[in-house]
Amino acid sequence: MAAPEASTSAGFRPRPRERVGAAGAVSARLPDVVLRNHRDEPRRLREELVAGQRVLLSFLYTRCEEVCPRTVEQLREVYHHLRARETGPFRFLTLSVDPAYDTPERLLRYAVRRGAAGFPDWEFLTGEPADVAAVLRAWRAVEPVEPGGVEDPSSHTGMVVLGNDATHRWSAIAAGAGPDLIANLFLRVARPGSLGASLARTAE
Amino acid sequence: MTPLTRRTFLAGSSAAAVAFPHLQLVPKAGAAAVPVGAPSLRYVPHTTPLPIPGRLAPTTLNPAPGTPEAAVGSAAVYHGIAPEYQRGHPAGVKERARYPEKHYRLEMRETTHQWIPGVDTPALGYNGIVPGPLLRARIGEPAVVRVTNRADVEASLHLHGGHNPAHADGHPCFYIFPGRSRDYYYPFALPLSADGQPDVEHAVSTLWYHDHGNDVTARNVMFGLAGLCLVTDDLEERLIADRVLPPIDGPGGAPSAYDIPLALIDQAFNRDGSLRWDPLDFDGRIGDVPTVNGVAQPFLAVERRKYRFRLLCSSLARVYHLRIVRGGTAVPFLQIANDAFLLPQAEPVSSVEFVPGNRADIIVDFSAFPAGTELYLQNIMEQTNGRKPKGVDPRAAVNLLKFVVSGGVVPNDVTVAAGTPLRPLTPLHPSEATATRRWSFERRKGAWMINEDFWSPFRSQATPVLGAVERWIFENKSGGWWHPAHPHLEGHQIISINGRTPPRTLRYHSDTSPLADGMTIEILLHLRTYTGPFVMHCHNNNHEDMRMMVQFETVARDPATGRPRPSLFNGRTFSVPPAISGIPAADVAAHPELFT
Numbered sequence: 060m061a062a063p064e065a066s067t068s069a070g071f072r073p074r075p076r077e078r079v080g081a082a083g084a085v086s087a088r089l090p091d092v093v094l095r096n097h098r099d100e101p102r103r104l105r106e107e108l109v110a111g112q113r114v115l116l117s118f119l120y121t122r123c124e125e126v127c128p129r130t131v132e133q134l135r136e137v138y139h140h141l142r143a144r145e146t147g148p149f150r151f152l153t154l155s156v157d158p159a160y161d162t163p164e165r166l167l168r169y170a171v172r173r174g175a176a177g178f179p180d181w182e183f184l185t186g187e188p189a190d191v192a193a194v195l196r197a198w199r200a201v202e203p204v205e206p207g208g209v210e211d212p213s214s215h216t217g218m219v220v221l222g223n224d225a226t227h228r229w230s231a232i233a234a235g236a237g238p239d240l241i242a243n244l245f246l247r248v249a250r251p252g253s254l255g256a257s258l259a260r261t262a263e
Numbered sequence: 264m265t266p267l268t269r270r271t272f273l274a275g276s277s278a279a280a281v282a283f284p285h286l287q288l289v290p291k292a293g294a295a296a297v298p299v300g301a302p303s304l305r306y307v308p309h310t311t312p313l314p315i316p317g318r319l320a321p322t323t324l325n326p327a328p329g330t331p332e333a334a335v336g337s338a339a340v341y342h343g344i345a346p347e348y349q350r351g352h353p354a355g356v357k358e359r360a361r362y363p364e365k366h367y368r369l370e371m372r373e374t375t376h377q378w379i380p381g382v383d384t385p386a387l388g389y390n391g392i393v394p395g396p397l398l399r400a401r402i403g404e405p406a407v408v409r410v411t412n413r414a415d416v417e418a419s420l421h422l423h424g425g426h427n428p429a430h431a432d433g434h435p436c437f438y439i440f441p442g443r444s445r446d447y448y449y450p451f452a453l454p455l456s457a458d459g460q461p462d463v464e465h466a467v468s469t470l471w472y473h474d475h476g477n478d479v480t481a482r483n484v485m486f487g488l489a490g491l492c493l494v495t496d497d498l499e500e501r502l503i504a505d506r507v508l509p510p511i512d513g514p515g516g517a518p519s520a521y522d523i524p525l526a527l528i529d530q531a532f533n534r535d536g537s538l539r540w541d542p543l544d545f546d547g548r549i550g551d552v553p554t555v556n557g558v559a560q561p562f563l564a565v566e567r568r569k570y571r572f573r574l575l576c577s578s579l580a581r582v583y584h585l586r587i588v589r590g591g592t593a594v595p596f597l598q599i600a601n602d603a604f605l606l607p608q609a610e611p612v613s614s615v616e617f618v619p620g621n622r623a624d625i626i627v628d629f630s631a632f633p634a635g636t637e638l639y640l641q642n643i644m645e646q647t648n649g650r651k652p653k654g655v656d657p658r659a660a661v662n663l664l665k666f667v668v669s670g671g672v673v674p675n676d677v678t679v680a681a682g683t684p685l686r687p688l689t690p691l692h693p694s695e696a697t698a699t700r701r702w703s704f705e706r707r708k709g710a711w712m713i714n715e716d717f718w719s720p721f722r723s724q725a726t727p728v729l730g731a732v733e734r735w736i737f738e739n740k741s742g743g744w745w746h747p748a749h750p751h752l753e754g755h756q757i758i759s760i761n762g763r764t765p766p767r768t769l770r771y772h773s774d775t776s777p778l779a780d781g782m783t784i785e786i787l788l789h790l791r792t793y794t795g796p797f798v799m800h801c802h803n804n805n806h807e808d809m810r811m812m813v814q815f816e817t818v819a820r821d822p823a824t825g826r827p828r829p830s831l832f833n834g835r836t837f838s839v840p841p842a843i844s845g846i847p848a849a850d851v852a853a854h855p856e857l858f859t
Binding site: 085126198199215216217218220222227228229230231232233235236239240242243244245246247248250253254255257258259 | 415416417440441442443477478542543544545707708709710712717719808809810850854855856857859
């Protein structure tokens, strides 16, 4: 296996937030592609949807009848849980792993059916298959496929990836781990400011 | 940071240095110069002396531990001290504390550290030092270490291999909040045998301390939050006084010149000299720069005598197969301890294989080598990702540390030799086990799980009764991954690996079992002294952070009814009494995200 992609291809950039930081922002290593959301709007992934933002990413395909619908139901609960506790901006991005089939219209129908279509900051995304494949690889969302093997959409990760591109802190958790756990992990890992400051406020 | 200055420095540091592509893996043994990240980070292997960790000096703590001014919620020591410090607890009673209690102070803070000479790399260090200062302890000498978190990240400190109260054990949610302190009470008391006598067979030797914060362990350890703790008891001190083993202490409290810890971690760097940390690498971080005691590929001048080296695998995911070579020929040596525990007798070996979390104490005899001889501590385990090693391959050897022999043969050397008795051991027998638990390490759609479950601090998956011997079976069903299995609280005895008797150096006591791909390891452990909660987890720190962990809670019997007391956890919230967790209840209510 080759050494992982260098995350500093953009060169050294001071990071005031993360004084003990290491790699550059995750957004910097994403392919700069334009995807389409379930409202059929073009979305530039790196700059519009991730750079400097708090993001929760999930992966699905609409033909999945078993696991993916449950994932969306769980995420809807996570979304409401976060909105109840959070005033700051964050984004839910749900990316199709079956972009050839999952057109924006199909994603819209799917999101409507699951009660997840009406949130301005929750987008279901698809795009050119090659672009989506590159995005999935960058997010480590597909299990490594043997050379010459076929990428099977049902082999996609069951993980939700979440974090804060501004602080470079990310984590991942199984979509089936439960809404409370996922929401709390997001609040901890993707917190917008300093943990020390927020605890000090509590102490006062 | 001023990378230009360093680039200038490094450019002049080696005439032999050659430009290599970015992020090339470390060259095989014998290469002249190692490119790291970029030509500006080049260094010449084995030109930097091995740093020997300095010792943490005892101090006076004010306010004193255990006083109201240092209780949970106090300004001075917000997280308080273990309740076992004050009660008439077996670990706290006077006759078990033979020496006066000692107090220490550690501060975790942001700092810079030169893993590569001349390159100031941002780091996290205990007292600003990487690896942290060495804690020298004795069985029967209680210690309180007041740890302050000066970094802006969750933290918790685990004394790996120690036998300590839950409050002081580094439970991932028993945090030290930024700006706050916790008094870690390490009784250094032995568990009691059935006859009520201290169980000297479980006395520990080489421990290490490292961060154990919820979800941030890998990151914090990689940044430098790890250090060693060396412990002696009467038996080991006798072996040293009788000149069987080399001295552990140098003159005047200085580190010994002949008993030297070697903390191994592979590091990776960015172009700017900062550590390369990929927050999306959930497989396990592998670095391309081998380091020993915080320095890339150092050297050590040795005398013609026996040395004790305490090898520590503080890597996040790398497995090592270590040997000592002279000119390509392996030199035999002795292994005298596995993890925290001296072996029953010194075992002649030609290599040591160990996984993240493990220690191995070895004796290397340099007396036969003429002055000027160069030998290497070498890793011949090939590994290119966090899943598992590819296998042992001497052609892929990487030299970690160079030894340069000097002087004449040292007279009156220590006497340890193959078969020398060390610490007696009465093996546990499977018939003593009152419970059998199966822990299946799995991977499901990218998630790490144990018994199809994710770790939650809300519930204990096991509630062993204090004093019980239990049989635990670790099964690795994850399909192509290694998972070092580490139960806290007690060492364990490996009784079988894949149904077979373990190799000699693994069949006594361990605290971290090398659960390789597809492997089943059966252990016995005697859970004593402290009620829980404690955790058992995979010691690939990236897997651990992704909840490949279970919580077990040792519970005492109620003296009135004889029945085990109920578990502390209600399965819904983090409901540990503040005295045990060190976290005021109001903080749990205000920040539920920290306790999930």
